[in-house]
Amino acid sequence: MKHRSFSLVLTVLVLLVSACAPAATATEPPAATEAPATEAPAATEAPATEAPAATDAPATEPSAAACEGDYVLVPKNLGNPYFDTANNGAQEAAGELGITVLYQGSATADATEQITLLNSLIAQQPCGLAISANDADALVPTGQDAMAASIPIVTWDSAIAPDGRNIHINQAETAGIGAIQIQMASELAGEDGGQIAILSATSTAPNQNAWIEVMQEELAKPEYSNLELVEIVYGDDDDTKSYNEAQALFTKYPDLEVIIAPTTVGIAASARAVTDANLIDQVFVTGLGTPNQMREYVHSGASPQFALWNPGDLGYLAVYAMHTLATGQITAEAGQTFEAGRLGEYTVEEDADGGLSILLGTPFVFNADNIDDFDF
Numbered sequence: 001m002k003h004r005s006f007s008l009v010l011t012v013l014v015l016l017v018s019a020c021a022p023a024a025t026a027t028e029p030p031a032a033t034e035a036p037a038t039e040a041p042a043a044t045e046a047p048a049t050e051a052p053a054a055t056d057a058p059a060t061e062p063s064a065a066a067c068e069g070d071y072v073l074v075p076k077n078l079g080n081p082y083f084d085t086a087n088n089g090a091q092e093a094a095g096e097l098g099i100t101v102l103y104q105g106s107a108t109a110d111a112t113e114q115i116t117l118l119n120s121l122i123a124q125q126p127c128g129l130a131i132s133a134n135d136a137d138a139l140v141p142t143g144q145d146a147m148a149a150s151i152p153i154v155t156w157d158s159a160i161a162p163d164g165r166n167i168h169i170n171q172a173e174t175a176g177i178g179a180i181q182i183q184m185a186s187e188l189a190g191e192d193g194g195q196i197a198i199l200s201a202t203s204t205a206p207n208q209n210a211w212i213e214v215m216q217e218e219l220a221k222p223e224y225s226n227l228e229l230v231e232i233v234y235g236d237d238d239d240t241k242s243y244n245e246a247q248a249l250f251t252k253y254p255d256l257e258v259i260i261a262p263t264t265v266g267i268a269a270s271a272r273a274v275t276d277a278n279l280i281d282q283v284f285v286t287g288l289g290t291p292n293q294m295r296e297y298v299h300s301g302a303s304p305q306f307a308l309w310n311p312g313d314l315g316y317l318a319v320y321a322m323h324t325l326a327t328g329q330i331t332a333e334a335g336q337t338f339e340a341g342r343l344g345e346y347t348v349e350e351d352a353d354g355g356l357s358i359l360l361g362t363p364f365v366f367n368a369d370n371i372d373d374f375d376f
């Protein structure tokens with residue numbers, strides 16, 4: 001049902017863009033990248049990404065037509081270096097494609113604020129929207145409104161549920177992201193294990209909740225039976241709230257061994273809280289962070305290891321996918337392939353949530369041996 005309506009929308013879109021003046025869409029030759037997602041992962045046992053499957057379904061011939069307006073990259077909120085890095089990658093892709101990608105977000109990571117922003121963007125009829133969603137279900141009607149107006153909807157980082165998007169750009173497999181965090185926490189807790197807690201972003205964040213669900217499944221495995229998850233708390237991707245929540249955790253649980261923060265805001269705030277409380281070597285912090293925010297804590301021992309993908313590559317791929325949809329080069333069908341500049345070829349796949357997705361790569365573990373090789 002959904003795919004049929006996608007096809008309809010995209011057919012209309014192709015007709016519309018075909019009527020536009022042709023524009024050059026040639027991309028620059030692939031360039032080398034320092035992105036961890038495209039380097040051989042080291043020091044991690046995260047499941048390897050499957051090689052892109054061969055497909056008999058060739059992508060629709062490039063229409064060589066382009067929408068004349070702007071595209072928009074929408075993060076969960078502004079002021080987060082993770083999303084700023086994604087925007088850097090998005091701008092790199094925009095330069096290669098000869099398009100304009102605006103970067104607009106709400107002040108807080110809040111679904112209602114994000115919907116208000118999206119409604120005003122949709123009214124301006126952009127060429128495409130690439131969204132990191134603050135709520136999977138609440139944004140579905142908004143995504144549907146956009147698609148009904150022939151605006152392609154790509155989600156990235158955090159997905160709108162299938163009915164409200166064309167394609168989600170997934171940074172890494174959900175199972176792998178969840179598993180690597182429990183593995184890192186287990187290593188930090190040591191042989192005897194102990195108490196762990198999770199400090200997440202907002203309680204409605206689709207990506208956070210999917211990863212936490214995997215973490216809970218991992219914890220049920222026999223090899224992690226010595227780890228006790230004592231509480232899940234939410235810092236709302238706000239630095240101060242995250243810091244206070246971390247403090248409250250190690251005050252309430254004096255034997256706490258590890259805080260897992262699957263958010264770049266939460267992990268940096270937690271590591272700072274542990275450092276300020278002189279608890280280095282007593283409470284370890286791990287989860288998902290950016291190297292530049294976590295470098296000092298890796299070297300100090302507050303957070304000896306954490307994981308991430310390259311957010312710049314994620315933004316870059318999101319823009320290529322959005323543009324490829326907007327120009328009718330793909331029509332959001334599983335098996336279609338397209339070239340994403342220096343990152344190479346990607347395949348549209350069926351996602352575990354029943355929608356479509358494109359997988360960027362694998363999570364990468366940062367530690368004292370490699371952290372100084374990265375700058376983002």
Ligand code: RAM
Binds near residue numbers: 076264
């Ligand atoms: C924060 C956000 C984002 C998440 C990263 C790991 O920046 O919550 O959605 O993917 O952390």
